[in-house]
Amino acid sequence: MIAKPTIPDLLDRPGSQIGKPVSRVDGRLKVTGGARYAAEFNTPGLAHGYIVSSAIARGRILAIDTAKALALPGVLQIFTHDNRPSLPWFDRKWKDDDAPKGSPFRPLYDATIHHALQPIALVVAESFELARYAARLIHVTYEADEHRTDLRAAKADAFTPGKDKGGFQPPPKPRGDADTALAEAEVSVDLNFSQAVEHHNPMEMHASTVIYHNDGSLTVHDKTQGPINTQTYVCNVFNLSTDAVRVISPFVGGAFGSGLRPQHQLFMAVLAATTLKRSVRVELTRPQMFSFGHRPETLQRVALGARKDGTLTAVIHEAVQETSQNENYVEVVVNWSGQQYRCDNVRLDYKLARLDTHTPLDQRAPGAATGIPALEIAMDELAAKLGMDPLELRLKNYTDVDPNTGKPFSSKELRACFQQGAERFGWHKRSHAPRSMREGRQLVGWGMATGVWDAMQGQAVASARLGIDGTLTVGSATADIGPGTYTAMTQIAADILGLPIDKVSFQLGDTNLPMAPLQGGSWTVSSVGSAVKAVCDRLRDRLAGLAAGLNDGPLKGLKADELIFADGFLIARADPSWRLSITEVMRANDLLVLEDEARSIPYYKSQMQHALGTHSAIFAEVRVDEDLGTVQVTRVVSAVAAGRIINPKTARSQVLGAVVWGIGMALEEESMTDQRLGRFMNHDFGEYHIPVNADVHDIDVIFVEEHDDIVNPLGAKGVGEIGIVGVPAAIANAIYHATGKRLCDLPITLDKILGA
Amino acid sequence: MRAFSYGRPDSVDAALRGVAGQPGTTTEAAVKFVAGGTNLLDLMKADVMRPERLLDISRLGLDQIEEIENGGLRLGALARNADTAYDARVQARYPMLSKAILAGASAQLRNMATNGGNLLQRTRCYYFYDTGTPCNKREPGTGCGALTGVNRIHAILGASDRCIAVHPSDMCVALAALDAVVRVSGPKGERTIPFADFHRLPGDTPHIDSNLAADELITAIDLPAEGFADHSTYLKVRDRASYAFALVSVAAALKLDGQTIRSARLALGGVAHKPWRDPAAEAGLAGKPASLETFREAARVLLRDARVQSHNAFKIGLAERAIVRALAEAAGVEHS
Known part of the structure; x- marks a missing residue:
């Protein structure tokens, strides 16, 4: 169902285009x-770069022996910290539009190694194959220092960040007394959660093709989510004027947040092009896609207290996330837990712990995708303890105002999401008890969760x-x-x-x-x-x-x-x-x-008086093999309230893709760290598992009608993130319903199911 | 990729001349055969394998699937995995093999990959692939990164303190269960290698995968007449529904007299450096009723020497469950 327009006439006249399922014009x-994507722009004389990555996680480069590589005919130059040109000293020159507080990573700046797979040299040659071969001939000696990549070990030194990144507010002050309310609650749950590191892994790997013009100006084809951000970075770091740098990036093969910050291949390509006065392309390999930002590992606790009738009396949500040594990446994680349900006693706490890793980076629904599943799994556990239908529990504590701020939502048709989603799914036919539905050796479970994301402009x-x-x-x-x-x-x-x-x-x-x-x-x-x-x-x-x-x-x-x-x-x-x-x-x-x-x-005045958000209800069915612990997500219904839907076809595609990722987040995706080497090990698509076609079954997307004259002049909230938020919780809750096992560590791989 | 030379022999003899005089085993050889290239080329791009010369044997023929005198089938070394899996005779007489092949890789890879190449594919151990880490299989003497690192997918049987990698093939697990025979040609003419003797355990020489000599070429894989078509299956357990290597896989085959087991074959994948068979476990099944209790006992026997690493302890329980499930499915026993 498509939202009706809030602007008179927009849909009601012949030939109107908003709200039509128009096929992609491109x-x-x-x-x-x-x-054409960033690595597909060609020009005569294009040189090719290949990046050498660090073998250690922390320490110093003692020497880089490039002689053998340089001796190869066709190798043009090898850039390292030893021979790089002068680069700016001030952090502000390295900042970009998505930089958090701190000192951005500077490629090839000095001999220091900050994290495993850090780029430490760039080979530039006449062909990609030659550059790659030459890179193998480079010998690096290191002096390794002890590194810390284990969040559980670093947790003891966690600190409370400030407003260290745009778009994120520190948690609100506690309201009421949540700890006392929890202790005195008639029914309570108290669960610990972990979320594994995920890498964005868009299909297209990061690449930059820099075309060098005779007058010294550059045309930069970069994989980016913001051409102006790329331009600003290049101009600041290389001391160029904006009219000397034009960024042209008409197509991007997926990014999911990985293109929000200029990545090091851009720096490398511009460095080589401006130094060699030649056009240069640098493209990362798939393993090198694990060398920069990622969804941070997170440890959480959610405790809920309630009266026997389901009225929430306490909400406590604590989260500790990794950040790097050099920047305070924040995505706050916990704030939505104070916003989703009416409750008088709420305490939200968010901390960071420093690891020897690259700074994490926004990934589809940063913060909410991690925090909401913890809240929503805890709500499911509470419903189970109360003997209450999980959907009833959510309706019982429904709120039309944002309890964090006391402001009304500009629109919130989450009730309609619940109602239409439940009806489409057949939720009323669910038997309450865990392990009560089966087909042969397959335990069948139904779970649900809600999702939320901020509507911004x-x-x-x-x-x-x-x-x-x-x-x-x-x-x-x-x-x-x-x-x-x-x-x-x-x-x-x-x-x-x-x-x-x-x-x-x-x-x-x-x-x-x-x-x-x-x-x-x-x-x-x-x-x-x-x-x-x-x-x-x-x-x-x-x-x-x-x-x-x-x-x-x-x-x-x-x-x-x-x-x-x-x-x-x-x-x-x-x-x-x-x-x-x-x-x-x-x-x-x-x-x-x-x-x-x-x-x-933006309509700042009216927006300031309201809470602005998109909402969703997700219903999932799983089949869990009782013997083997394998899980199939056989059905998902996602009902979304996102204001006006400009194009129901592409919007549906967005939600479908996000649900698929939600399946991956719930069951498969994990960048596994070798703590002794401080290094992600499963850095390819063979071993970093994302859902394949055989993992994806029925997915049904509903857009409920939602009018909103405040959020923006179009009344459209956007659906890029909302589709993933809550999906892992709906699946985890369905697994609980199927098996009776409450699993709180994502991804839920079969060993966790068998071991629980 | 390092520079290498390329040759294209037009006969088996010419191919053998191209590798004549090479010492050691094919894993270590500087001159290598390439057919489908689905594994070797990737490893060369990753600088894990560094052959000096590739001999492209993809035009040698050797791609037929033929009846042989013992009543079995001869699978040409260069027959594609997909063509083998979908061959009507293989499907009818060796359904376990067909199922195993189709459980591996993707349709595109199976269309390229050859039967001989499948036997020679290399482990998917993370450390083997990452040249920035130690690996005795890739660079002997550097140590085993997986032992102290991420080893969720690693071996629980037959490993050594030098290497805990597992063999990645599905097809080979079924071939092991079937007692297939590998036919090879070498400087001294033809010889046959029983499947159980083809792959090696890591021991002190994890850099060597198989006993195929560096101057030999696989020409075919012979299947015995007995294909266990009535009571067999291949069960693969993995982290997603397709396109992932086995955490544990089981090829299970039974001959039944009514509800009594006359003989059994049991091979496991994903648990060792080679497809794992255990004569004691198979012998213990013979003469027993085809029941869940019998199957559980067989699993316990097979796994009696299993040793776990920090992240793969779950594999013992999973292997036990998978063995019971596969045997029950092969026997047609209700599992509840």
């Missing part, structure tokens, strides 16, 4: 290979150019990492100006376009979509004015709101036979093009 390019600017032939080009320097941004923006623009989809094109991924923020946090439709709407509204008003000014025209004197824009025409509401085509209006005014630019700014 689909053909993608399936025919016409879409940033400032963005969009430009538009309307030709007299009725073709419209809109642009903004955002990215499309896969959600369907090209398509959604095209629909918004086409809708507002009443144009067919094929008359509209949207441009992104280019720093010559107007400013857009990083693509992340599910805020692109909200931020950039609002800018597209703003600039198209402006063109619409101008066209209306031009038409009204035509004294002998049929629309003379009519105001913009007295017109409908459809099929390339301006049409009078009063009488649809009074109409002019866009071409007629522009020709009569001697205009070949109409151009404009607009910035959208």
